[in-house]
Amino acid sequence: MEAKRICNFNDISLNTETTLCFNFILLSYATINFLGNKAWLFIFLRKKSLILSMIRTIQLRLPKNDSLLKTLRINAQIYQQIVNAGYQNKTFNKNKLHRLTYKKIRKKYSNFPSALIQSVRDVASEALKQTKLKKKIKSRPNSALRCDKRTIRINLKDNIATMSSVSGRQKLYFQQNRQSLKYSDWKPIAATLSYKKGNLFLNIAVERETPPKIIANDYEILGIDRGIKNILVSSNNQFFNSKHFRKVKCKYQYLRKMLQSKGTASARRKLKKISGRERRFVTDTNHILSKIIAESDFKVFALENLSKIRRPKKEICLGKKFNRKIGNWSFGQFEVFLKYKTEVLGKHVCLVNPRNTSRKCSGCGHTETKNRHGSSFKCRKCLFELHADLNASRNIAILGITEYGRLSVNPPNVTVELPVTSLSFQCR
Numbered sequence: 001m002e003a004k005r006i007c008n009f010n011d012i013s014l015n016t017e018t019t020l021c022f023n024f025i026l027l028s029y030a031t032i033n034f035l036g037n038k039a040w041l042f043i044f045l046r047k048k049s050l051i052l053s054m055i056r057t058i059q060l061r062l063p064k065n066d067s068l069l070k071t072l073r074i075n076a077q078i079y080q081q082i083v084n085a086g087y088q089n090k091t092f093n094k095n096k097l098h099r100l101t102y103k104k105i106r107k108k109y110s111n112f113p114s115a116l117i118q119s120v121r122d123v124a125s126e127a128l129k130q131t132k133l134k135k136k137i138k139s140r141p142n143s144a145l146r147c148d149k150r151t152i153r154i155n156l157k158d159n160i161a162t163m164s165s166v167s168g169r170q171k172l173y174f175q176q177n178r179q180s181l182k183y184s185d186w187k188p189i190a191a192t193l194s195y196k197k198g199n200l201f202l203n204i205a206v207e208r209e210t211p212p213k214i215i216a217n218d219y220e221i222l223g224i225d226r227g228i229k230n231i232l233v234s235s236n237n238q239f240f241n242s243k244h245f246r247k248v249k250c251k252y253q254y255l256r257k258m259l260q261s262k263g264t265a266s267a268r269r270k271l272k273k274i275s276g277r278e279r280r281f282v283t284d285t286n287h288i289l290s291k292i293i294a295e296s297d298f299k300v301f302a303l304e305n306l307s308k309i310r311r312p313k314k315e316i317c318l319g320k321k322f323n324r325k326i327g328n329w330s331f332g333q334f335e336v337f338l339k340y341k342t343e344v345l346g347k348h349v350c351l352v353n354p355r356n357t358s359r360k361c362s363g364c365g366h367t368e369t370k371n372r373h374g375s376s377f378k379c380r381k382c383l384f385e386l387h388a389d390l391n392a393s394r395n396i397a398i399l400g401i402t403e404y405g406r407l408s409v410n411p412p413n414v415t416v417e418l419p420v421t422s423l424s425f426q427c428r
């Protein structure tokens with residue numbers, strides 16, 4: 001037991017009382033053990049950020065299984081017990097929690113696998129840490145159960161998973177879905193078992209090494225301007241107008257206002273339902289848009305860094321109406337989606353400073369507030385005329401080139417006149 005503990009790479013603790021020779025043997029055994037095991041090496045390198053990996057989560061529906069349900073129920077009870085012990089003894093330290101509760105739990109729930117007890121303890125410890133031990137935590141009757149490689153094994157190719165439960169190892173055949181097909185060659189690293197609306201679900205984290213980044217030329221950098229009238233305008237003259245989007249958004253806004261003024265219980269229920277539907281509509285829109293952009297021929301996508309736009313400084317007042325519009329449109333979600341969709345393809349997303357992108361002339365670089373009049377742009381210096389959003393997207397592309405790390409002396413070919421394509425964006 002002692003030797004095993006010492007040889008564990010994560011916990012190399014050498015006893016000072018043992019002889020030097022014994023120490024040396026153990027240390028070399030630990031090193032051989034460590035180097036011989038590629039998995040450990042991989043984890044070590046990843047911890048040191050030498051290997052970059054992508055992690056995605058997929059959800060699978062499991063067939064009905066009584067012993068898994070029972071495991072989930074006991075999981076909630078154990079979780080409550082550990083959380084209570086942590087709260088009473090004012091600790092979220094995993095070792096202390098283990099010493100406080102493990103033996104009691106093992107005695108009370110003798111058929112609950114010990115590896116699962118440890119993962120429940122970890123989850124409880126994290127929850128206690130989050131609340132800073134200031135308030136009591138109450139578990140739900142079917143709270144989710146975290147599994148690791150000891151307690152679950154998933155084969156996405158054959159659609160089989162085996163999992164520890166109160167009545168031994170369970171073999172689960174799950175139905176293939178779009179996600180499991182897409183990520184079938186990724187490596188499952190962890191999973192959570194949950195129970196929702198009468199169904200058992202498995203949320204699986206899958207991992208793959210990040211593909212090497214493609215090296216792009218200046219003309220392969222696309223500038224994207226995100227706005228309110230046009231959701232997106234890209235520097236290759238593509239317009240995604242928001243007519244349909246705004247129509248749907250206005251409908252929900254109106255419904256929300258009506259229901260809020262009513263204030264009855266049924267109105268609140270309906271409100272909740274509507275907010276879910278609206279959120280799904282926005283997510284769907286962002287998925288479609290980011291997919292179109294990511295799968296285009298361009299290799300680098302430049303976006304404005306809008307992370308500070310939601311919270312303008314007190315001196316800068318953008319107006320109530322503008323703030324509402326900004327708040328309504330989830331710019332951030334599009335960015336996240338685009339980033340992970342391009343990552344798989346080895347493409348880049350770079351963020352540029354949004355300052356003056358709509359006031360600057362993309363032809364000569366002259367910056368003046370009067371250059372812009374609503375949706376039209378006319379340079380006061382070189383009389384260059386263009387749609388204001390398109391001009392902004394070209395400025396973003398130019399900034400993107402700088403950001404990408406290659407200060408170009410030549411202007412990018414974004415100013416080459418391409419036919420303007422307007423895509424009136426239609427949602428399902």
Ligand SMILES: [Zn+2]
Binds near residue numbers: 380381382383384
């Ligand atoms: Zn100009």
